[in-house]
Amino acid sequence: MDSTRRKFLATVATTIAAPVLGEASAAEGTADTQDTPRWVMVIDLRKCIGCQACTVACSTENRVPAGQFRTLVSHYEVEKDHQPRSAMLPRLCNHCENPPCIPVCPVQATYQRPDGIVVVDNTRCVGCAYCVQACPYDARFINHETKTADKCTFCVHRVQAGLLPACVETCVGGARIFGNIKDPRSEVSRLINSVHTDGLQPGLKTRPQVYYIGLDNRLQNKIEGVPSPWKRSETLVQESMS
Amino acid sequence: MSNNIIEIIGITQEITWNSWAVQYFFFIGLSVGGVLLAAPAYLSRTATWLPVARLGLLVAITTGLVAPVALLADLHQPARFYQFYLNFTPSSWMSWGAFLLPAYIAALLLFGLQGLYRDPAGNQRVTRMAALATSVLGTGIALYTGSEMGILISRVLWQSGWLVPAYLLSGLAGAIGLALVINSLQSTENLAHSRLLLRWLTASLALTGVWIGAWAVAGYLNLSGSGAALLRLAVEFRPLETLVFWIGVGLLLPLILTLFNHTGLNLMTGLLALFGTWMLRWVMFIGGQGIPKNGAGFYNFELPLTADGLLGILGSIGLWLLILIVIRSLLSQYKQPADV
Ligand code: SF4
Ligand code: SF4
Numbered sequence: 296m297d298s299t300r301r302k303f304l305a306t307v308a309t310t311i312a313a314p315v316l317g318e319a320s321a322a323e324g325t326a327d328t329q330d331t332p333r334w335v336m337v338i339d340l341r342k343c344i345g346c347q348a349c350t351v352a353c354s355t356e357n358r359v360p361a362g363q364f365r366t367l368v369s370h371y372e373v374e375k376d377h378q379p380r381s382a383m384l385p386r387l388c389n390h391c392e393n394p395p396c397i398p399v400c401p402v403q404a405t406y407q408r409p410d411g412i413v414v415v416d417n418t419r420c421v422g423c424a425y426c427v428q429a430c431p432y433d434a435r436f437i438n439h440e441t442k443t444a445d446k447c448t449f450c451v452h453r454v455q456a457g458l459l460p461a462c463v464e465t466c467v468g469g470a471r472i473f474g475n476i477k478d479p480r481s482e483v484s485r486l487i488n489s490v491h492t493d494g495l496q497p498g499l500k501t502r503p504q505v506y507y508i509g510l511d512n513r514l515q516n517k518i519e520g521v522p523s524p525w526k527r528s529e530t531l532v533q534e535s536m537s
Numbered sequence: 538m539s540n541n542i543i544e545i546i547g548i549t550q551e552i553t554w555n556s557w558a559v560q561y562f563f564f565i566g567l568s569v570g571g572v573l574l575a576a577p578a579y580l581s582r583t584a585t586w587l588p589v590a591r592l593g594l595l596v597a598i599t600t601g602l603v604a605p606v607a608l609l610a611d612l613h614q615p616a617r618f619y620q621f622y623l624n625f626t627p628s629s630w631m632s633w634g635a636f637l638l639p640a641y642i643a644a645l646l647l648f649g650l651q652g653l654y655r656d657p658a659g660n661q662r663v664t665r666m667a668a669l670a671t672s673v674l675g676t677g678i679a680l681y682t683g684s685e686m687g688i689l690i691s692r693v694l695w696q697s698g699w700l701v702p703a704y705l706l707s708g709l710a711g712a713i714g715l716a717l718v719i720n721s722l723q724s725t726e727n728l729a730h731s732r733l734l735l736r737w738l739t740a741s742l743a744l745t746g747v748w749i750g751a752w753a754v755a756g757y758l759n760l761s762g763s764g765a766a767l768l769r770l771a772v773e774f775r776p777l778e779t780l781v782f783w784i785g786v787g788l789l790l791p792l793i794l795t796l797f798n799h800t801g802l803n804l805m806t807g808l809l810a811l812f813g814t815w816m817l818r819w820v821m822f823i824g825g826q827g828i829p830k831n832g833a834g835f836y837n838f839e840l841p842l843t844a845d846g847l848l849g850i851l852g853s854i855g856l857w858l859l860i861l862i863v864i865r866s867l868l869s870q871y872k873q874p875a876d877v
Contacts, residue, residue, distance in 0.1 A: 345546075364548065367546075367548065368546065369544070369546055369547050369831075369832075370544075370545040370546035370547075371542055371543065371544055371545060372542070372543040372545055373541065373542050373543075374541035374542075381545075386831070395689075395690055395691065398626075398628035398629060399628070399629050399630070399631065399688075399689075400626065400629060401621055401624070401626055401629040401631040401632035401634075401635060402617075402620040402621060402623075402624040402626065402632075403624045403626055404620070419617070419620055419624075420614065420617075421612050421613075421614045421615075421617045421618060421620050421621070422612050422613025422614040422617075423611070423612055423613075423631060424553035424554060424613070425629070425631050425685075427553045428553065428554060428686075428689055428691065428692065428826075429689050429690075429691055430691060431690060431691035431830055431831075432830070432831065433550050433829075433830050433831050433832075436550075436551060436553070437551070437553050437613050442613040442614050443613065443614060495831075499690050499691075513542055514542075517829065517830065517831055517832075518542060518544060518547075518829075518831065518832055518833040519542070519833065520541070520542030520543055520544055520833045521542070521543045521544060521833060521834075522544050522547070522832065522833040522834025522835070523544040523545060523546060523547040523548075523832070523833070523834075
């Protein structure tokens with residue numbers, strides 16, 4: 296067991312006993328104590344090889360319908376020193392500290408847990424897609440099967456059981472690191488305090504909690520470039536709906 | 538476009554506010570436009586205006602009754618609509634809309650009952666109150682529909698104060714267009730009404746055009762990010778749809794046609810004005826969602842032929858026609874209204 300995982304499990308072990316990781320509900324409010332963790336992710340782009348193992352692990356773990364994604368590694372070719380270079384950008388919900396997706400929900404079906412994880416109560420969601428529109432990161436979608444808003448939950452069901460999110464667990468290069476930013480001894484805190492990190496679209500003041508190491512600033516905001524030739528067609532969407 | 542970034546893997550984000558949302562904004566825009574056309578006449582009792590105001594009221598009611606159906610159809614879980622009423626959320630414009638809409642429809646129906654059916658019999662005070670209430674609630678509807686989109690920091694095109702007046706002006710133009718259509722389809726077209734409607738249509742289309750032009754110019758001068766996005770949409774992403782269909786066929790052509798008061802042309806002029814009102818919403822919704830928030834390029838949308846697409850659009854128009862027929866036959870059965 297590597298040290299990251301051991302440290303993570305130690306954090307969970309100390310927090311799992313606390314009621315804060317119990318069943319989440321909107322009614323739990325925002326009670327915040329020092330004991331409550333704040334889960335974040337650090338993605339070390341220097342280590343990401345764009346293999347999409349995380350994409351597959353996530354889709355399998357969370358039974359995301361075909362053609363839809365809670366996480367996906369965007370792949371770009373960028374120019375550096377007059378040479379073409381590959382650049383990866385794993386995308387997922389940023390579990391923003393100031394999430395614009397939450398206040399717009401007309402039925403309060405989406406909310407932020409005290410540990411920072413943004414979730415959707417899909418038994419209440421009316422599928423209006425207002426949150427999908429409001430998220431600047433395209434992290435949300437209307438699940439073709441449940442007909443409700445869907446998104447990355449940092450694998451909250453796994454975290455509650457003391458496990459790592461599926462994408463972190465599976466990451467071949469160890470590029471995805473998950474942990475409690477409130478714990479100064481956690482790997483994520485150590486990295487954030489010692490290495491330069493960036494969030495996506497900082498101008499929007501959403502305070503994203505996915506921290507990238509080695510992010511090319513041309514990829515930080517909306518990409519202006521040649522679009523991908525692979526575009527999901529409506530036919531694929533229709534097929535996956537049927 | 539900077540060519541030194543090539544997107545190798547990136548997906549097309551789905552359009553989640555699709556044709557039903559466009560239909561809702563179209564019909565509710567027409568309804569508020571109809572109220573704008575009718576309420577001042579009922580409040581001021583201007584005799585020359587009242588017959589045309591009745592047409593406006595008929596437009597407001599018939600389109601107002603279709604709007605909530607389109608809104609419900611836009612939800613992916615329509616049977617859960619009651620959740621809106623169990624969980625009022627002041628931070629969400631949509632939540633305000635869920636309460637405003639039924640209140641507006643109720644006031645509008647009272648206004649309609651008074652204005653089209655009972656008013657000449659005497660109780661004008663109730664009519665005035667209903668007209669006032671409908672106008673206030675209609676203003677709320679115009680404000681919430683525009684702001685619902687305008688507050689989204691994720692979409693630069695929508696994120697602007699330009700949207701509310703654009704919807705309001707084009708909704709008015711569409712309502713006048715529809716009144717013109719109804720008037721020209723009557724067994725005997727009332728030419729005096731057509732003349733008046735054409736004059737107003739010229740003004741409202743011109744105002745809509747000036748507003749859209751100012752929006753684009755603000756973008757060109759770098760004074761408005763949303764204006765810049767609008768220009769980009771028109772010039773780079775959807776040239777045919779935006780420039781030819783919306784601006785050309787939906788705005789300029791009916792504007793030119795209003796200048797000819799020819800009985801044979803009025804129906805066409807009205808229909809084109811309606812098309813322009815619809816196109817503005819189509820371009821804003823479908824074009825707006827086509828501009829990627831993160832990815833490169835533009836997401837094209839193919840209109841499905843199912844109930845989520847073309848069938849839904851035709852169905853909502855059919856529903857409107859049915860409601861028009863029912864209301865008109867009710868009115869003519871119980872009472873011979875003067876002009877409607
Ligand atoms: S990334 Fe999007 S969905 Fe996730 S918290 Fe931020 S705004 Fe909400
Ligand atoms: S889609 Fe669901 S979670 Fe999102 S805003 Fe609508 S009701 Fe809320």
